[in-house]
Amino acid sequence: MQTVEAHELMKVFVTRRISPEAMKILTTAGVCEVSLWDSEEPAPRSELLKGVQGAHGILCMLSDEIDAEVLDAAGPNLKVISTLSVGYDHLALDEVKKRGIRVGYTPDVLTDATAELTVALLLATARRIPEGLEEVKNGGWSSWKPFWLCGNGLSGSTVGIIGLGRIGMAISRRLMPFGVKRLLYSGRTAKPHATEVNGEFVPLDTLITESDFIVVSCSLTPETQGLCDKAFFSKMKNTAVFVNSSRGAVVNQEDLYEALSSGQIAAAGLDVTTPEPLPTNHPLLTLKNCVVLPHIGSATYSTRRTMLALAVRNLLGGVQGTEMPIILTLHV
Ligand SMILES: O=C(O)C(=O)CO
Numbered sequence: 132m133q134t135v136e137a138h139e140l141m142k143v144f145v146t147r148r149i150s151p152e153a154m155k156i157l158t159t160a161g162v163c164e165v166s167l168w169d170s171e172e173p174a175p176r177s178e179l180l181k182g183v184q185g186a187h188g189i190l191c192m193l194s195d196e197i198d199a200e201v202l203d204a205a206g207p208n209l210k211v212i213s214t215l216s217v218g219y220d221h222l223a224l225d226e227v228k229k230r231g232i233r234v235g236y237t238p239d240v241l242t243d244a245t246a247e248l249t250v251a252l253l254l255a256t257a258r259r260i261p262e263g264l265e266e267v268k269n270g271g272w273s274s275w276k277p278f279w280l281c282g283n284g285l286s287g288s289t290v291g292i293i294g295l296g297r298i299g300m301a302i303s304r305r306l307m308p309f310g311v312k313r314l315l316y317s318g319r320t321a322k323p324h325a326t327e328v329n330g331e332f333v334p335l336d337t338l339i340t341e342s343d344f345i346v347v348s349c350s351l352t353p354e355t356q357g358l359c360d361k362a363f364f365s366k367m368k369n370t371a372v373f374v375n376s377s378r379g380a381v382v383n384q385e386d387l388y389e390a391l392s393s394g395q396i397a398a399a400g401l402d403v404t405t406p407e408p409l410p411t412n413h414p415l416l417t418l419k420n421c422v423v424l425p426h427i428g429s430a431t432y433s434t435r436r437t438m439l440a441l442a443v444r445n446l447l448g449g450v451q452g453t454e455m456p457i458i459l460t461l462h463v
Pocket residue numbers: 193215216217218219241245377426427428429430
């Protein structure tokens with residue numbers, strides 16, 4: 132662990148190595164003593180528990196489980212948790228709220244990058260691009276054949292988006308120019324902004340049975356945990372493609388494996404899994420019709436730089452008790 136400055140300042144703990152630019156914003160503010168886990172890899176739990184001790188602020192990643200144990204280890208000084216993510220399912224919000232801690236997060240700035248990646252994953256899965264690349268390399272490409280490596284296209288299709296929030300909308304906007312015929316969405320409530328993409332608010336069952344492509348773009352909550360299970364997949368068309376770029380736990384992976392290996396559904400593209408990383412011997416990785424990416428939805432250089440700058444500003448506002456650029460409203 133590296134300590135950058137040590138005066139009578141607010142203590143902050145950063146759970147990962149961050150960019151020099153973000154570090155500069157943090158240190159030149161002159162309000163905190165910064166400790167960080169100076170590695171690309173996550174801090175072991177014991178180091179996390181040690182690092183947060185006495186901290187006024189924590190800047191964490193989505194892979195850090197910030198639960199009651201971490202909050203207790205931090206102690207009563209803790210004023211703010213700033214997460215480098217739009218998702219906050221890794222934070223024990225009930226405990227956070229109880230302790231009066233503010234939470235900063237990074238919505239909006241990653242919407243375009245995540246939507247772009249989701250569309251890339253959908254197309255790669257539907258048009259079997261990873262399989263094609265593999266065949267080119269392994270000698271399986273013997274000649275042009277009428278039905279070899281065929282998939283299904285977006286033109287004339289019905290797309291179902293589960294969760295038409297910021298990212299769901301951005302995905303929909305990008306899909307419409309491909310000639311999608313109907314765009315269905317489901318969620319808690321109908322969204323006025325859906326008119327922009329001619330979105331039809333439908334019951335989840337209608338979305339599942341009528342869609343050719345299903346894209347999961349909702350947040351992970353107790354209601355969405357395990358939502359995509361055996362019953363869900365059994366209602367999908369045999370030709371349909373399932374894509375998830377939200378959180379792995381929305382999907383029951385055993386049920387997904389069954390659906391993919393039995394031909395119940397055509398293919399799946401996942402940017403998120405449970406756990407992350409997915410063990411290399413996981414059954415899903417044996418399937419040709421399952422494309423798995425290592426949670427890279429927001430992974431463009433500029434997006435990550437912007438996320439970091441925002442997370443640092445949230446942290447600085449939080450420790451000083453001043454305005455935070457993007458604060459999470461805690462409803463729990
Ligand atoms: O910010 C998040 O929550 C992500 O999952 C980034 O891809």
